[in-house]
Amino acid sequence: MRRLRRAWATSAPCLLVLLVLAAPVRAVQPDEMLADPALEARARAISRDIRCPVCQGESIDDSAAPISRNLRLIIRERLVAGDTDGEVVDYIVARYGEFILFNPRANGSNLILWFAGPALFLAALAVAVAAQRRRIMPEARMTEAEETRLRDILKE
Template identity: 50%
Template structure:
């Protein structure tokens, strides 16, 4: 029977392909500096099909096209900011995992902290109201309880 080491090795080998980026060997640039820049940019761009993955991790055809586009723009001499601007102009701010704070998306940026503050305020008010509320009145003693109490106090 295989031991825990064999099980861990089998698990690691079965999960490793799932974590590998989707970048194909024919997409990789020969210049390591440009390739590093391309990887940094593609990690910042969201796949428009998958929506939860970067184009670096997505196997969708549009993600491959975008990876090739990023590498093409870099080889033409564009800066990282120019490449991001080009893709954003074409697909909108949705493709950015970290869109810039602008007046158009201020509601999205501020709604999280506002709801957190609102929830904290409501929780504080609830706890404060419960701590200052009077204790509920005790029900009166029944005749049997009263007789037992008198018997105990007379002893």
């Protein structure tokens, strides 16, 4: 029992340090936040829809990469200057391309992205239905001669 207490006493501080170090870091720093809550909410909404160019799996709102911080600051500067949300997004897309958006716009060449998935699904479904129809064959009936022979075999 003493060993267990001693082990717990020595491992508890280590676990506490690990928990503190593993705590998620807040990406948006206090010095980035705007004083106006409405503008800050708009900036956060825009930031959630823009992909981090470095991380690529995170939005710039969640990323701690320096480029994400710069993009968050640009968004806030543009909003303070009076740009609409669409103008801010257009500005960033003009600099980084459509890839920067988590949800690509449904226009131009991006229409292929929007419709390729459902089109391929429907094509695969059509192939599966056609294959299933070919697989179903009508049950073959025995001829009169075969039925007579079967009865004779069963009688023996």
